[in-house]
Amino acid sequence: xxxxxxxxxxxxxxxxxxxxxxxxxxLEILPGDPARIMLGMNASADTLEALRTEMGLDRPVVAxxxxxxxxxxxxxxxxxxxxxxxxxxxxxxxxxxxxxLAAIALALSTAIAIPVGVFxxxxxxxxxxxxxxxxxxxxVAVPNFWFALLLVYVFAVGLRLVPAGGFPGWGETWxxxxxxxxxxVLPAVSLALPQxxxxxxxxxxxxxxxxxxxxxxxxxxxxxxxxxxxxxxALRNALIPVLTIMGLQFAFLLAGTIIxxxxxxxxxxxxxxxxxxxxRDLIVVEGVVMLLVASVILINLLVDICxxxxxxxxxxxx
Amino acid sequence: MSLxxxxxxxxEIGDTPILKNIDLSIAPGEVMGLVGESGSxxxxxxxxxxxxxxxxxxxxGRVTFDGIDILAAPEAAMCRLxxxxxxxxxxxPMTALNPVKTIGEQVAEGIRWxxxxxxxxxEARARAMLERVGLPxxxxxxxxxxxxxxxxxxxxxxxxxxxxxxxxxxxxxxxTTALDVVLQAQILDLLRELVDENRMSLLLISxxxxxxxxxxxxxxxxxxGTVMEAGETARVLSRQEHPYTRQLAEAxxxxxxxxxxxxxxxxxxxxxxxxxxxxxxxxxxxSLFSPARTFxxxxxxxxxxxxxxxxxxxxxxxxxxxxxxxxxxALDRPTSGSIRFLGEEIGARSADELRVARRNMQPVFQDxxxxxxxxQKVERLVAEPLHLxxxxxxxxxxxxxxxxxxxxVGLAPSDMEKYPHEFxxxxxxxLAIARAIITRxxxxxxxxxxxxxxxxxxAQILDLxxxxxxxLGVAYLFITHDLTVARAITETVMVMHEGRIVEAGPxxxxxxxxxxxxxxxxxxAAPDLQRxxxxxxxxxxx
Numbered sequence: 064x065x066x067x068x069x070x071x072x073x074x075x076x077x078x079x080x081x082x083x084x085x086x087x088x089x090l091e092i093l094p095g096d097p098a099r100i101m102l103g104m105n106a107s108a109d110t111l112e113a114l115r116t117e118m119g120l121d122r123p124v125v126a127x128x129x130x131x132x133x134x135x136x137x138x139x140x141x142x143x144x145x146x147x148x149x150x151x152x153x154x155x156x157x158x159x160x161x162x163x164l165a166a167i168a169l170a171l172s173t174a175i176a177i178p179v180g181v182f183x184x185x186x187x188x189x190x191x192x193x194x195x196x197x198x199x200x201x202x203v204a205v206p207n208f209w210f211a212l213l214l215v216y217v218f219a220v221g222l223r224l225v226p227a228g229g230f231p232g233w234g235e236t237w238x239x240x241x242x243x244x245x246x247x248v249l250p251a252v253s254l255a256l257p258q259x260x261x262x263x264x265x266x267x268x269x270x271x272x273x274x275x276x277x278x279x280x281x282x283x284x285x286x287x288x289x290x291x292x293x294x295x296x297a298l299r300n301a302l303i304p305v306l307t308i309m310g311l312q313f314a315f316l317l318a319g320t321i322i323x324x325x326x327x328x329x330x331x332x333x334x335x336x337x338x339x340x341x342x343r344d345l346i347v348v349e350g351v352v353m354l355l356v357a358s359v360i361l362i363n364l365l366v367d368i369c370x371x372x373x374x375x376x377x378x379x380x381x
Numbered sequence: 382m383s384l385x386x387x388x389x390x391x392x393e394i395g396d397t398p399i400l401k402n403i404d405l406s407i408a409p410g411e412v413m414g415l416v417g418e419s420g421s422x423x424x425x426x427x428x429x430x431x432x433x434x435x436x437x438x439x440x441x442g443r444v445t446f447d448g449i450d451i452l453a454a455p456e457a458a459m460c461r462l463x464x465x466x467x468x469x470x471x472x473x474p475m476t477a478l479n480p481v482k483t484i485g486e487q488v489a490e491g492i493r494w495x496x497x498x499x500x501x502x503x504e505a506r507a508r509a510m511l512e513r514v515g516l517p518x519x520x521x522x523x524x525x526x527x528x529x530x531x532x533x534x535x536x537x538x539x540x541x542x543x544x545x546x547x548x549x550x551x552x553x554x555x556x557t558t559a560l561d562v563v564l565q566a567q568i569l570d571l572l573r574e575l576v577d578e579n580r581m582s583l584l585l586i587s588x589x590x591x592x593x594x595x596x597x598x599x600x601x602x603x604x605x606g607t608v609m610e611a612g613e614t615a616r617v618l619s620r621q622e623h624p625y626t627r628q629l630a631e632a633x634x635x636x637x638x639x640x641x642x643x644x645x646x647x648x649x650x651x652x653x654x655x656x657x658x659x660x661x662x663x664x665x666x667x668s669l670f671s672p673a674r675t676f677x678x679x680x681x682x683x684x685x686x687x688x689x690x691x692x693x694x695x696x697x698x699x700x701x702x703x704x705x706x707x708x709x710x711a712l713d714r715p716t717s718g719s720i721r722f723l724g725e726e727i728g729a730r731s732a733d734e735l736r737v738a739r740r741n742m743q744p745v746f747q748d749x750x751x752x753x754x755x756x757q758k759v760e761r762l763v764a765e766p767l768h769l770x771x772x773x774x775x776x777x778x779x780x781x782x783x784x785x786x787x788x789x790v791g792l793a794p795s796d797m798e799k800y801p802h803e804f805x806x807x808x809x810x811x812l813a814i815a816r817a818i819i820t821r822x823x824x825x826x827x828x829x830x831x832x833x834x835x836x837x838x839x840a841q842i843l844d845l846x847x848x849x850x851x852x853l854g855v856a857y858l859f860i861t862h863d864l865t866v867a868r869a870i871t872e873t874v875m876v877m878h879e880g881r882i883v884e885a886g887p888x889x890x891x892x893x894x895x896x897x898x899x900x901x902x903x904x905x906a907a908p909d910l911q912r913x914x915x916x917x918x919x920x921x922x923x
Binding site: 276283286288 | 431433456457460461462463464465468469471473476477478479480481482490491494495526528539542543
């Protein structure tokens with residue numbers, strides 16, 4: 064188990080380094096001088112030169128890469144010129160919205176998808192199966208922003224239970240925490256439903272496959288009722304593909320939520336990176352992209368650890 | 382009063398009739414054999430008793446177990462029966478255990494479920510049961526996972542699960558078919574002991590008459606879902622009054638009529654000459670820093686095979702025989718040693734240089750289901766090796782060659798338009814042989830070519846192998862764990878054990894009078910119908 068973890072960790076760190084190289088080189092190759100773009104076409108050569116020195120653009124590529132890498136290792140992602148604030152602060156501020164949003168959405172989607180998937184698999188071929196998988200099909204097909212608007216119409220405009228958009232910040236008191244949470248409910252639901260639909264389908268097909276295995280018959284021959292076999296023996300074996308999809312979904316939920324952030328007017332990571340790209344604020348782009356890469360790698364590491372926890376055959380690394 | 386009484390049981394799955402009016406009864410403490418070929422409905426009969434049939438199956442008739450009407454009992458009552466009064470052991474030990482639960486959990490689970498015992502008590506009973514089936518805690522702690530055990534050990538765990546609560550009836554569905562002969566003998570001994578100790582009844586399902594003759598008091602022979610003959614085992618199998626019983630018995634000991642083996646021309650170089658062949662596999666390191674280790678699968682093997690000769694390579698599973706075969710077929714590279722085929726070294730050749738060798742040397746594998754792409758037509762499948770020929774034959778010539786090969790193996794040329802699923806297991810093995818002979822090879826390496834087949838089909842395929850040798854003069858290297866096959870169609874035999882050839886010589890001599898321990902163990906463990914019946918007759922007379 065320790066050897067397995069060490070190996071996974073080594074791979075994760077190596078991947079992170081390669082990714083940093085790729086991110087850095089892409090922005091390096093990109094046409095256009097960041098300093099000139101920031102100052103505009105009319106800037107004088109002197110101002111341009113001064114800014115280039117300030118940004119460190121006059122130093123050799125390798126030196127810039129290394130100091131960028133070193134900075135990130137100590138939590139310094141550089142300064143954004145458009146926001147004139149440190150990238151670290153910017154990102155932390157946005158993460159306070161995006162991370163809880165992603166976590167709530169994933170928890171919701173898992174809580175819906177696994178029972179539905181297991182239930183559909185256990186009633187395979189029956190009306191309940193057809194019905195729930197039909198619903199899942201609709202869930203995959205319906206665009207989430209449309210669904211989000213529907214939710215806003217019903218729960219914010221109609222019932223006035225939650226705000227229609229915006230984010231008040233987490234604040235200091237329990238009451239302000241609760242208000243912030245309320246602002247995240249509708250976005251989380253609209254993010255979770257399509258994910259749940261996908262996850263339910265994956266769960267169902269993995270369960271159907273597992274239910275045909277010999278050891279399920281062995282468990283039934285022990286005298287366990289179907290329902291008990293389903294939860295005790297089948298589900299854990301069906302978890303591997305489910306965990307894989309959950310890992311991918313969490314990574315997507317962290318950064319791929321720009322549409323929902325726009326619908327609900329939330330200051331999340333997705334909007335930050337979108338704005339940074341349109342303003343050519345390359346330092347922010349670099350920082351956020353690296354952060355996302357790191358979180359994807361971290362999630363994959365967690366998924367790998369979960370694999371080993373679920374399946375003893377993977378612990379020996381075979 | 383019988384423990385299990387099956388009366389007039391009929392079963393349909395969808396619209397296909399599977400069982401027709403099956404009658405079978407087992408008295409307490411009795412061992413009943415249920416014999417039949419694949420698809421005869423043996424397993425479905427067992428699953429009907431457990432009421433674990435596929436959900437679209439419909440059963441009619443009566444099944445009474447210990448006074449309970451099984452087909453009409455509520456599901457809750459069946460759950461109380463299963464695993465408590467009726468235990469079941471399955472054919473495939475590699476997949477019968479849940480890979481993510483420890484063996485302790487899996488044995489204790491049924492005990493806890495039925496007796497309501499707490500975890501510690503259930504584990505204590507599980508420990509005792511595992512010890513009883515030959516898995517003492519010192520070597521096999523309850524925390525082991527199935528993947529840490531071999532096939533034979535896993536089957537012992539399955540038996541422990543089935544017998545943990547001392548059931549009144551144990552159903553064993555081909556419990557040893559997936560194991561080698563030595564393990565088979567051990568598992569059968571264990572089953573017999575457990576049955577005697579606990580006065581269990583046993584329903585032993587098997588396709589192997591020799592196993593049934595050794596193990597059972599009475600036997601029921603079924604074919605296509607209908608009982609052909611039933612009665613006392615010794616009488617049924619020795620008198621063989623029913624034609625189908627006779628057919629099965631003859632097929633299981635079938636020896637193809639063979640023309641004399643061609644004598645080897647003196648001084649000529651043998652077709653295949655293997656010298657000092659060794660293959661090491663790296664063993665995964667225990668940690669990053671422990672030294673790299675290797676496992677020697679084949680260890681210094683030397684032998685020679687002449688043109689038109691037929692040689693058997695026998696040994697227990699895991700002894701290295703398939704690795705050896707793969708190297709001979711140039712599918713795997715030796716660590717050291719030489720393989721000379723047709724006078725050319727093939728051990729270290731590139732794929733391109735091997736074309737001539739491959740054309741003259743073709744494989745036939747065990748599984749006639751797994752070795753064809755289900756989406757290709759027979760014409761393409763059988764013609765596959767033709768790309769090894771120098772001039773690639775055009776379409777018409779190709780069809781001609783395929784038609785010829787199909788005729789050689791007893792299929793019709795029109796079969797080339799079909800897909801593999803349209804053929805039975807035996808026919809598919811014929812297809813595999815047709816594919817092997819289409820390039821007119823001088824050597825066929827056959828890895829367990831008949832062990833997945835029913836006895837009557839097996840007899841036909843053995844006849845085909847013998848016939849092809851007479852007609853085409855091809856030499857065979859048969860890899861098998863089944864000594865009957867080795868006896869039936871080979872002149873020489875090599876016994877392999879832990880990577881080495883421990884004994885080699887004429888088949889009759891080696892198998893008739895084995896000298897080394899591994900060879901003796903193989904011969905002693907191999908089930909033999911005649912021997913088993915004689916023992917039985919002596920026992921009942923004495």
